[in-house]
Amino acid sequence: xxxxxxxxxxxxVIGAGPTGLAAAAHLLGRGIEPLVLEAGPAAxxxxxxxxxxxxxxxxxxxxxxxxxxxxxxxGWTRPDPTAYPSxxxxxxxxLQPLTEALGERxxxxxxxxxxxxxxxxxxxxxxxxxxxxxxxxTYADGREERLFARAVIDASGTWTTPSPAGGSxxxxxxxxxxxxxxxxxxxxxxxxxxxxxxxxxxxxxxxxGASAFTALAHLADLAKSGDGAGTKGxxxxxxxxxxxxxxxxxxxxxxxxxxxxLAARAAVDQGCADAVTGFRTEAIExxxxxxxxxxxxxxxxxxxxxxxxxxxxxxxxLSFLDELRLGLDERLQAPVALAPLxxxxxxxxxxxxxxxxxxxxxxxxxxYLVGMKSYGRAPTFLAMTGYEQVRSxxxxxxxxxxxxxxxxxTLPETGVCGGAGLFDAPASDQGGGCCAPAPxxxxxxxxxxxTVGATAAEEAxxxxxxxx
Numbered sequence: 001x002x003x004x005x006x007x008x009x010x011x012x013v014i015g016a017g018p019t020g021l022a023a024a025a026h027l028l029g030r031g032i033e034p035l036v037l038e039a040g041p042a043a044x045x046x047x048x049x050x051x052x053x054x055x056x057x058x059x060x061x062x063x064x065x066x067x068x069x070x071x072x073x074x075g076w077t078r079p080d081p082t083a084y085p086s087x088x089x090x091x092x093x094x095l096q097p098l099t100e101a102l103g104e105r106x107x108x109x110x111x112x113x114x115x116x117x118x119x120x121x122x123x124x125x126x127x128x129x130x131x132x133x134x135x136x137x138t139y140a141d142g143r144e145e146r147l148f149a150r151a152v153i154d155a156s157g158t159w160t161t162p163s164p165a166g167g168s169x170x171x172x173x174x175x176x177x178x179x180x181x182x183x184x185x186x187x188x189x190x191x192x193x194x195x196x197x198x199x200x201x202x203x204x205x206x207x208x209g210a211s212a213f214t215a216l217a218h219l220a221d222l223a224k225s226g227d228g229a230g231t232k233g234x235x236x237x238x239x240x241x242x243x244x245x246x247x248x249x250x251x252x253x254x255x256x257x258x259x260x261x262l263a264a265r266a267a268v269d270q271g272c273a274d275a276v277t278g279f280r281t282e283a284i285e286x287x288x289x290x291x292x293x294x295x296x297x298x299x300x301x302x303x304x305x306x307x308x309x310x311x312x313x314x315x316x317x318l319s320f321l322d323e324l325r326l327g328l329d330e331r332l333q334a335p336v337a338l339a340p341l342x343x344x345x346x347x348x349x350x351x352x353x354x355x356x357x358x359x360x361x362x363x364x365x366x367x368y369l370v371g372m373k374s375y376g377r378a379p380t381f382l383a384m385t386g387y388e389q390v391r392s393x394x395x396x397x398x399x400x401x402x403x404x405x406x407x408x409x410t411l412p413e414t415g416v417c418g419g420a421g422l423f424d425a426p427a428s429d430q431g432g433g434c435c436a437p438a439p440x441x442x443x444x445x446x447x448x449x450x451t452v453g454a455t456a457a458e459e460a461x462x463x464x465x466x467x468x
Contacts, residue, residue: 010035011397012135012149015157016043016114018090019371019386020155021098022064024105026394031068033146036102036255037137039111039156044095051088052188056210056260059083063094070101085140109140115152115367116323129365151366151397153390154321158314158372165206165310167238167280167297174284181292182284182308186215189222198222198307200230204294205273206281207311208237209379210260215309217263220272233273234305235264236294238280276302284308316373325364334376334462335360335369342378354385354409356392369394384409 011027013020016038024034038045055062060081068078076097079085085093099106114136120128162184164173175182189195200223205215216235222228257346267273279302284297291304316333318326329339337359340346360368368374370393371386388409395404 007150009132009150009301011151011153012037012133012147014152014154015133015156015371016040016047016095016099016106017155017157017371018044018062018064018383019157019390020068020153021095021102021106022387023153023155023370023390024102025064025066025070025219026390027397028070028102028105030394030398030400032394032398034102034105035149036106037112037135038106038108041140042096042110042286043099043106043108044091045108046157047087047091047095049087049159050185051086051091052190053186053214054084054086055090055383058082059085062090062383065393067094067098069434071097075327076101076460110137110138111139112156112320113138114320114323115154117364118148122323122325135368152368153393154367154369154373155371155386155390156317156373157175158316158375161315161317162178162310163312163315163377164211165281165284165308165312167282171200172281172284172294174286178284178286178292180306181306182310184310186211186218186311187309188216195222195227198231201306201428202234202304203307203309204234204236204292204302204305205309205311206236207313208239208312209307209311211311213260213264215311216267216273217260220263220267220270223272231272232320233267234302235268235273235275236279236281236302237275237277240279311377313377314372315377316369318348321367324367326367326369327362329376332376332378334374334378335362339376339378342380344378344380345370354388354407355405356389357396357404360389360393366397 008353010033013023013034013036016036020036020038021043024036027034032158040048041048042048058081059079062085063078063081068076069183074097074117077317079089079093106173112135115136116122116136117124117128117131118134120126120131133152135147135149135152137145139145163169165173165175165182186195189198198219203219205212205219207215210236216233219231219233223231223233264273268275279294279300280297281294282297285293285295287293287304289304291306292308293304294302294308296302317329327336328334329336329343331345332339332343336341338355341353341355341359357368359368360374362368368389370389372381374386375381391408392404394404395401
């Protein structure tokens with residue numbers, strides 16, 4: 001197998017989601033040929049799986065400038081920049097036209113199963129950086145191929161690897177056996193079959209982020225509907241409830257994101273859901289009727305539920321990068337230089353500092369993890385973060401370090417204080433140095449949105465929430 005000269009090769013981008021397609025647009029703008037490999041049957045395959053979810057970012061924040069420049073000659077019309085798209089809108093009105101503009105540079109049904117250096121496994125030092133990357137691909141029809149690349153941008157995300165229910169990070173005992181009653185995504189309750197699964201039933205929601213807020217709000221709406229009598233949510237929290245539990249409310253500079261926490265609070269306050277705090281799931285058992293019983297690490301056994309929705313975050317699939325020398329934080333599985341900026345154990349009020357190629361670099365030169373995958377297990381990723389990442393990375397690959405090092409993004413504050421590292425502290429100790437407005441009850445079901453790259457609600461109320 002003779003590898004061609006590295007400078008003649010394309011940059012391979014893994015994943016045709018929002019960040020991956022933006023990377024291709026930025027590379028083209030730099031005169032570098034990209035090749036985008038997407039495992040799914042269409043670009044934006046992951047986004048299409050949460051098509052019912054509305055983003056909490058507006059169109060103006062989820063369209064990449066380089067992508068828009070590439071789309072302009074095609075006659076593409078940019079949607080209202082102040083409106084909130086659903087996942088389906090984002091896929092059909094932006095990702096699909098962008099894929100068509102990129103043409104044969106995007107291959108679907110192409111799963112990357114391995115990345116290495118040509119003729120070098122991860123052990124070999126000799127002449128390593130001079131060798132091109134070799135990318136092993138399997139296609140939907142069973143074919144295999146090895147492709148060469150001058151650099152690799154992994155924008156494959158984390159959607160396919162949700163975290164389990166178990167409080168230790170491992171699946172709870174019995175979790176796999178109960179798979180027929182467990183979902184790991186926010187369910188689409190507008191789908192009649194899905195709606196029937198939850199209507200009139202008791203459902204545990206495990207998690208404390210935007211996706212959990214959304215699921216609770218949707219279940220509350222179902223409980224109030226004509227066909228949802230008897231629907232009840234049970235919100236399972238590993239921490240106690242404090243002011244920051246419900247997000248930043250009006251202090252969040254993304255108003256729709258701030259509204260999600262208030263929806264969860266309303267669901268509890270209005271009796272549509274019960275909150276169980278300080279509970280870390282150790283086992284999931286079935287009772288004599290087939291219902292599920294959650295057992296905590298402290299031995300507590302909760303009342304039986306009919307369904308469980310696990311929304312405890314996502315984690316990166318690093319298996320196909322095993323022959324590369326990655327520098328990853330031992331906690332977050334994010335690039336070492338990026339991890340301190342996004343660590344939920346520490347990250348508090350304020351923004352994540354804008355970052356680019358230097359924070360995303362690894363001991364293996366020429367490999368970049370971008371988008372959701374760059375955050376490892378950390379939450380709160382925004383599309384605009386990914387767009388800034390790939391702008392910088394494309395400039396670095398092109399050799400324009402002045403542009404690559406430039407900061408061209410200011411992220412909106414969350415208005416939330418305190419990190420996950422405080423989860424064992426008493427509620428009174430979980431405060432921070434900022435304060436959000438006092439809570440107000442709001443009506444569920446008014447349009448709002450969700451976190452980019454993670455499932456949340458298609459609808460949520462507007463309003464405020466308190467921080468402490």
